[in-house]
């Protein structure tokens with residue numbers, strides 16, 4: 173069950189970000205989970221709770237946002253919901269011309285934490301990883 | 303102050319970065335990694351054993367690393383081929399990660415190795431998510447596993463550079479419907495090549511070796527639809543929080 177490895181990676185990344193920001197208690201983590209990410213959300217939630225134990229994320233809630241998989245065939249100007257099991261060859265022309273538009277996400281979107289700083293509007297850098 | 307902060311970090315970014323640097327490091331040493339994924343009992347070890355013997359006969363410097371949850375049987379079997387073989391026990395971990403692989407290669411991978419076959423832990427779920435720095439990802443299924451195997455494990459088959467069918471010597475006996483299997487592969491991974499093999503009959507061994515060598519020589523490898531980066535990121539989730547951290551009282 174690699175959901176444990178995934179959960180530990182999420183916790184590790186959030187811990188690092190929390191340390192950098194001087195945050196103390198993390199109360200929630202928002203995660204995008206694509207339909208084709210190969211992760212079972214229920215198993216991930218279970219593992220997440222375990223992985224948070226004894227960290228700054230102890231007791232944090234995992235909010236998993238499912239992302240539907242969609243694909244497109246440029247020549248046909250066709251776009252479709254990939255579904256499960258996924259249909260990745262174009263339903264119109266049947267050619268291997270499809271592009272996946274979404275569905276492989278496994279991404280920490282945002283976190284909510286207590287950072288001990290006074291009320292201020294701060295600008296956080298956003299890494300362009302995608 | 304309790305606040306919501308945008309992180310936007312890919313969960314597998316660390317593994318992907320390790321895989322990327324391992325691929326570059328091995329390429330500089332002239333080594334190409336072939337990552338083999340399958341369910342237990344697919345005949346992956348039997349095929350790999352024959353593949354290693356063939357490579358040795360052809361004078362291709364080859365090595366194999368086999369990952370298992372617990373036993374060492376696979377390594378003993380592969381070592382009969384006479385090429386360098388290393389067994390890695392994952393202690394219950396269901397997949398290899400790039401950093402782990404790199405650690406296992408340190409001080410072991412013989413100089414001048416042209417092809418390194420990595421026999422991943424036997425399952426088609428977890429290993430699919432982890433790039434190991436391979437140049438060729440091969441997903442195997444035996445004729446006994448059913449034509450719908452690609453639909454049951456779409457992430458594994460969908461990310462394959464090459465699909466290999468094993469045990470074709472008994473295809474007729476188990477009523478394997480090759481056309482249905484191929485159609486299911488095409489549904490999840492349009493355009494990917496399917497190679498039919500039989501370790502017992504010595505069928506398809508050369509084809510697999512040729513594809514691996516070609517990948518190492520920089521020949522174009524199939525790009526699965528599922529692996530290609532999205533043409534444009536969808537906007538409904540990623541940018542709604544904007545760059546300003548939202549503060550909450």
Ligand SMILES: [Zn+2]
Pocket residue numbers: 245246247248250262263264265266267269
């Ligand atoms: Zn089309």
